[in-house]
Amino acid sequence: MSKESLEHLSSLMDGEISGEAGSFLTRRLFSDDEMCETWERYHLIRDCIRQPGSKHVVTGMSVKLSTSLGLEEVPTVSSWRSNRWLKPASGLAIAASVALMAIVVTAPQPGQLPGEGDTAPNASANQPFVSPNTVARLPVSQAASFAPQQQAGSNRLSAYLLRHNQMARTAGRQGFVSFVPIVATPTTSVADASNGESESPEPVSELDTSENK
Amino acid sequence: MSGLPRKALLLLISVSFSTLATAGEPGKAREWLERMTTAMSQMSYQGTFVYVRDGGVETMRITHVTDETGVRERLYSVSGPHREVIRNKKGVRCVLQDSSSVVEDQVVASSYFPELPLSVIDSENTGYRLEFGGEARIAGHSARRVTISPEDNFRYGYDFWLEEQTGLLLKWALFNAEHKPIAKLMFTDFSIGSAVDMSELESDSRAEDFVEMNTFSLLNTVVTHSKPRWQPAKLPPGFNLASHSHKTGADGVYEHMVYSDGLAAVSVYVEEKSDADAAVKPGVSQLGTNNAYTRQQGDLQITVIGEVPAITVKAIANEMALSVASN
Numbered sequence: 001m002s003k004e005s006l007e008h009l010s011s012l013m014d015g016e017i018s019g020e021a022g023s024f025l026t027r028r029l030f031s032d033d034e035m036c037e038t039w040e041r042y043h044l045i046r047d048c049i050r051q052p053g054s055k056h057v058v059t060g061m062s063v064k065l066s067t068s069l070g071l072e073e074v075p076t077v078s079s080w081r082s083n084r085w086l087k088p089a090s091g092l093a094i095a096a097s098v099a100l101m102a103i104v105v106t107a108p109q110p111g112q113l114p115g116e117g118d119t120a121p122n123a124s125a126n127q128p129f130v131s132p133n134t135v136a137r138l139p140v141s142q143a144a145s146f147a148p149q150q151q152a153g154s155n156r157l158s159a160y161l162l163r164h165n166q167m168a169r170t171a172g173r174q175g176f177v178s179f180v181p182i183v184a185t186p187t188t189s190v191a192d193a194s195n196g197e198s199e200s201p202e203p204v205s206e207l208d209t210s211e212n213k
Numbered sequence: 214m215s216g217l218p219r220k221a222l223l224l225l226i227s228v229s230f231s232t233l234a235t236a237g238e239p240g241k242a243r244e245w246l247e248r249m250t251t252a253m254s255q256m257s258y259q260g261t262f263v264y265v266r267d268g269g270v271e272t273m274r275i276t277h278v279t280d281e282t283g284v285r286e287r288l289y290s291v292s293g294p295h296r297e298v299i300r301n302k303k304g305v306r307c308v309l310q311d312s313s314s315v316v317e318d319q320v321v322a323s324s325y326f327p328e329l330p331l332s333v334i335d336s337e338n339t340g341y342r343l344e345f346g347g348e349a350r351i352a353g354h355s356a357r358r359v360t361i362s363p364e365d366n367f368r369y370g371y372d373f374w375l376e377e378q379t380g381l382l383l384k385w386a387l388f389n390a391e392h393k394p395i396a397k398l399m400f401t402d403f404s405i406g407s408a409v410d411m412s413e414l415e416s417d418s419r420a421e422d423f424v425e426m427n428t429f430s431l432l433n434t435v436v437t438h439s440k441p442r443w444q445p446a447k448l449p450p451g452f453n454l455a456s457h458s459h460k461t462g463a464d465g466v467y468e469h470m471v472y473s474d475g476l477a478a479v480s481v482y483v484e485e486k487s488d489a490d491a492a493v494k495p496g497v498s499q500l501g502t503n504n505a506y507t508r509q510q511g512d513l514q515i516t517v518i519g520e521v522p523a524i525t526v527k528a529i530a531n532e533m534a535l536s537v538a539s540n
Contacts (some may be wrong), residue, residue, distance in 0.1 A: 001422055026270055030514065036265065155309070155316050157500050160482060160518050162298075162305045162318040167456045167471050168478035168519075174373075176275050176288050177398065178520070179298045180502020182307055183290050184264055184271050188295035 001034050009038060158182050242345040248380030249373060255279050258381055259410060260352065260403035266396035267500065272456065276413040279318060287414050292388045299416055308416065340451045340474055349374060351383040352403040366390045367449035367525045368477045379405060387502055389522065396502045400411050441470050443483060443540060445532030448472060449525055466513060479519035479526060482534055484516050497523050510534040
């Protein structure tokens with residue numbers, strides 16, 4: 001990885017990178033294994049700097065509380081600037097800012113999945129259940145904010161997922177991993193309100209495609 | 214024995230071992246997955262991990278304790294708004310600071326359906342291919358890799374890096390049929406057994422700061438082995454009914470079915486339309502790596518959710534709508 005990339009990563013950990021560049025870097029971080037491993041190493045360094053066994057995990061709640069009570073100043077990014085090798089220690093702070101980008105909305109696209117906006121599907125007993133090629137039609141993610149009603153819908157989906165995780169008895173159960181999406185991400189709904197509103201049967205075209213792998 | 218036959222014998226043995234090694238890979242992968250499943254539920258562990266997915270990087274902490282009192286677990290966000298999930302013998306509690314709300318679910322009985330054996334994952338026509346191999350050092354622990362690749366677009370694939378001694382999960386990756394990564398999770402510190410700090414199981418969220426969300430129709434439901442009232446006529450290959458529950462009493466319709474291919478699971482909820490405030494909008498939604506699809510059919514709302522591609526939840530929901538419409 002180039003020196004420039006390392007510096008960018010360091011800046012990201014410092015929270016010193018602008019919104020657009022930060023988004024670009026997190027996308028790269030997501031797809032670049034080497035960069036991902038470097039990020040992981042930075043976190044390891046942070047953990048080494050931290051006293052072993054200590055509970056200096058700064059939660060959003062505790063930061064907010066200490067700020068509002070004015071008990072002590074929450075450590076800022078600038079306090080780490082004098083030593084670049086200590087920058088990974090501020091990973092938690094940048095993770096908080098990066099988390100703002102973690103809200104995902106799927107928006108209807110021109111190449112929307114067939115059948116979206118469809119009404120009740122048609123009986124198609126003779127047609128096989130085949131796998132369509134969805135690569136070109138994956139939803140696009142974007143930052144979003146949530147209205148109270150969306151929040152209610154999000155909470156309802158969380159409740160569905162809580163129950164789902166309790167009931168799903170799959171062989172390769174991964175324990176806590178199935179609850180990570182609830183902790184990580186607020187939910188949004190797609191704004192294609194026409195979906196599922198009508199009751200008249202229509203074909204479910206994705207079942208008919210032969211583009212399966 | 215002459216030199217030539219001896220060489221031939223050595224070659225034969227070598228080829229045989231090579232064949233065995235190849236044939237044994239899925240078996241070894243299954244063995245490690247079994248170890249993971251057992252370890253994840255029956256061992257005590259604690260650690261900080263980074264969760265990376267398209268558009269975001271977040272840091273979380275997990276404490277999982279198994280002792281004579283049962284299983285207790287707390288998962289919480291270290292970055293961003295405070296969100297946590299607490300699991301114990303009472304049920305599951307989800308605290309969401311950003312919406313000042315708490316979502317809870319009672320403990321539900323185990324399914325009457327038998328748990329699917331790991332062998333179904335790698336048998337023919339189940340949609341997955343298992344591989345075992347790769348070594349790494351993660352969070353100070355040696356790890357081995359198990360890869361489960363999807364063979365169609367109806368399910369995702371997984372990379373598991375498992376702690377060599379225990380089988381505990383140290384690194385996890387989710388990818389689609391084109392092997393494009395969807396999410397990754399990596400521990401940066403990890404403790405096992407007596408090194409676990411039990412005090413971290415305690416939530417630092419004050420109950421009075423949150424509004425408890427009514428879990429609506431999920432209350433008063435029972436798991437049953439009876440046949441569901443509605444079932445999709447068609448399902449993606451390898452998916453079968455794994456669990457069914459319905460509402461007790463006469464107050465409204467509620468049917469919950471879980472369909473699984475042995476690894477991925479999809480829940481189908483069929484219930485009466487709810488209050489507009491709490492309703493999930495029709496269409497595709499995302500909850501992290503889970504996709505959900507909601508549609509309405511008559512007076513009923515159908516919601517399908519699971520860690521599978523959007524196309525899968527949508528197709529199952531539409532098949533369920535067909536079944537509802539015809540009954």
